[in-house]
Amino acid sequence: MNTEALKDLLYKMADDQLILGHRNSEWTGFGPLLEEDIAFSSMAQDKVGQSWQIYKLLNELGESDPDTVAFMRNAEQFHNCQLVELPNGEYDFSLIRHFLFDTAEMIRFNHLATSSYAPLALLAKKIKGEIKYHTMHANIWVKQLGSATEESIIRLQTSLDSAMPYALGIFESSKFEKELISEGIFRGEETVKSEWLTQVKSILEHTKLTMPNIETITPVFGGRYGKHTAHLQPLLDEMSEVFKEDPTADW
Amino acid sequence: MYGGGNVFETMKATALADEDPILLAAFEARIDRGEKIEPTDWMPQLYRKQLIRMIEQHAHSEIIGSLPEGTWITRAPGFKRKLALMAKVQDEVGHAQLLYSAAETLGKPREEMITDLINGKSKYSNIFNYPAFTWADSCFISWLVDAGAIVNQIANSKGSYGPYCRALERICAEESFHLKYGHHCVIHLATGTKTQREMMQAAVNRWWAPMMHFFGPSDKISVHSEILMKWKVKMASNDECRQQFLDMYVPKIWELGLTVPDENLKKNTVTGEWEFTEPDWEEFKRVINGDGPCNAERIAVRRTAEERGRWVREALLAPKAKYVAPLA
Amino acid sequence: MILKSLDPRVTRLSIELSPDESSVAKDGLDQFETYEAFVQSKEGKPFEHAGPVHAPNEEMAFLFAKEQYSRRGMFCNAICVIKTENIKVSEYTDNGQDIYNLVTDHPSGNENESFEIFHLMKRGKQHKHEGSVLAKDFDDAMAMAKKEFQSDKPVFNVWIVKSAHIMASEDEDKDIWDTLKEKQYREATDYKAADKIKAFKENQA
Ligand SMILES: [Fe+2]
C-alpha cells in the first residue's frame, strides 16, 4: 500500500474535521435557539471526535500522537481546505458551510466504507450514523430557511455565494489521486465532487435559493498544500494556548 | 450547575387568606403523603409564584453558567479535554432548556423568562458573575461549582413539584459526569508540574469567596419560610447545603495538597460543624444587584445571542403557530 | 465601546456596549410551538415521555429532540415527537384513585380512528406508552382504553393522541444512534484518577 498517499488522504480529512469542529464549537452557548445550540454542539463534537480517530490511524502509521499532531503543528502544516477555517460569521454562513461540507463528507465516507484500507473502511462504517444525522439536520435547515422569509433567503443566498468558491476547494486534487484510486483506497475527489454537485442542487431545488454558476467560479485551492487564509494561524494559536504552556505535561 | 441562595420574595402573612381552605387542605395532604404536584392540579398562588421564581432562576443560572466555562471551550488542552468541555457546556445549555420547560408548565412562557433575563429583571446564581482567568478556573468550576450545584439539586429533586423533579433527575444524572470530569482535571493540575499546581492553587484562591457565597446568606440573616419548607419548595436551608458541601469536598481539596484561603476553616470535632470566616455578605449583595466583575458582560452576551438569532426564529415561525405550554 | 472579554469567542462577537441599553420588548413573536418528545430506550420497551422542545414544526422538533433527549446514544433505540396541542390530557387523580374509575362511558364500537394511550403510573414519574385503541373520538378512546388497559394498578393520568399525529424515527434511521465507543468522554465512568491521587500522596509522604 502506498503509505504516503494514504497519509496525505488521512491528514486532509482529519484536519478538515478538527478545524470545522473547532469553529462550530464556538457557537456553544450563543445559538439562535436553545435546542439548536445543543444540536449544533453535538455535531461539533462528532467532528472533533472523528478527527481524533483519524489521527489515531495516522499514529498507527508512524505519525506522532494525536494531541501532538493536532496541537503542535503550524498553519502551513495543516491540509484542511480553506472553507473550514473561515470565521463563523452569522448563523447563515455557519449553516451553509455545514450543509456544503457535510454533504461532501457523507459522500466521501460512503465511498470510504469500501476502502481497501480496512481500518478506514471500518471507521467510515462506524460514523455513518453520525454523518447521516448531520446531513439530515443540514438539509432540513437549508430547505426551511431557504424558502422562508425574504431576509432568510437573502442571507442564505449571500452566504451560499460567498462560500461556494471555498466549498469547491474541498475537492482540490492531491498529488496522489491516481495512486489512491488504483489501490482502491479512495475513489478520488472528482467522483466526490460530481456526486456532491448533484446532491447540493437537489436540495436547493426545494428552496428559493439559486445554485451559483459553477462554471464561472474559480475554486479557492491551496489548503491541501498548506496554503491558508490569515484566519488559520490565530485559530491554532488559540486552540493550543493552554496545551503549549507545557506540551509535555499531563493536562 | 446552579447556585443556591434562591431569592425568594418576602411573603405577607395574608398571602394565604384568599385561598379556598378545602382545596388548600387537599393540596397539603397530597404533599404530606409524599405525592408530587402535577401542572394542572390546583395549587396556591404563592406556591406557583415562588416555584416559577425558583425554577426560572435555576434555568438562568444554567444558561449564564455556560459562559464562564465557555471561556475555555476553544482552548481546552488535548482531545479528551476538548471534547469533554464541549459536552459539559452543552449539557448546561441542555439543563437550561429542561428547566425553562419545567417553569413553563406553571404558566410563564420561555421567551418571557429570557426577556426578563436580558432586561436584567431576573436573578441568577451570583458565582457566574466572576471571570474565568485561566484554564484552572474552568476546572474549579467544573468540579466544585458543579459539586455545590449538585448538593442543591439533589435536595430540590425531592421537592413536591413533579415537572421540576423530573427535570432534576435528568440533570443529576449528567452532573455525575461533570463532577468526575472536573475532579479529574483538578487532580491532573494539582499533581502535575509546578506551573500546573500554581495555576490550580491560584484558581482556588480566587474562587473560594464566591463559592462560600454560592449557597446564599446564612440562615441567621436570610428570609425564613416555613411554608415553603412545608410545601417542599425549599428543601434544605442555605447553611445545611454549605455544611454538606464543605464536609464532602474540603477533605478532597486538601488531599491534593491544595490549600483553602481561609485560615479559620476547620471542622469542629465536638459539633461536627465546619467553622469558617463569615463570608462578606455586603459583597454578595453588591454583585447580585448588578455590580460584579462580569454581570454586564454575561447579560450582553445573552442579549446578543437572542438578537442575532431573531431572524432565524422569525423566518421559521409559522404564521398560525400557537404556543402551548409543555404538559409535564 | 466593543466588549473585550477573556473569552475570545465573545470578543469576536463584537458586542457594542452602550451604557443606556433600552429594554428589549417582545411581542411574543418568536415563541415557537412546543412538542413533547418520547424516547424508547431499547427495542421492545415502551416509549417514555422525555420532555418538550420548542420548534417551528415537526421535522425540526425531531432534530432537536434527538440531541436534547438522546445525545447519549447508547440509551436510545428510537424517538417520537408529538405536537403538544394534539395531546389530550385527562384529569389527574391521587391517593390510589384509578383515573379509569371516573370513566363511565362505554366504548361506541366505532373504530374510525387509531389513538395512542400513555399512562402515568406514579405522580412525578414519566408517562409511558401503553398501547393503541380504535375509537370514534377522544372520549371514546378513553372508554376503549379503560376496557383494554385497566388493571389492578391505579393509573393517575392518561394522555391520548391520534396515531396519525405522531412523528417517529424511521427504522432505517436507527443508525443515527450508533455512536463511536470513543464517546465515552461523556460518561462519568471514563474519569478515573484514583491512581494519580495515590501516587501523589505516596510522593508527599
Ligand atoms: Fe447544570
Ligand SMILES: [Fe+2]
Ligand atoms: Fe453541571
